[in-house]
Amino acid sequence: MPDYLARITVQDVPDEAVRAGMADALGATGDDHPETLPPTGTTVAFEVPGEAPDLATALDAAHRHAAEVLDGFVWEVEVDPR
Secondary structure: OOEEEEEEEEEEEOOHHHHHHHHHHHOOOEEOOOOOOOOOOEEEEEEEEEEOOOHHHHHHHHHHHHHHHOOOOOEEEEEEEO
16 A cells, blocks of 8 residues: 655644644654744644555545544644655
């Protein structure tokens, strides 16, 4: 099955503990967060790898996964096939 990399961007991540929990729950292999999150929250983009037979299936899977993990947060998903 071809691999893909989903970039899941989450708005208003309140602190480092929440960011770390999101990264773990998403299975992220990386993210682009600042060294310390400000107390007002910040936007973090997580890199989440996955497998799917085609781009449409990958996009659907990434959206479902984000919806399960990020309930209550504003997020968006982009998928790049590898």
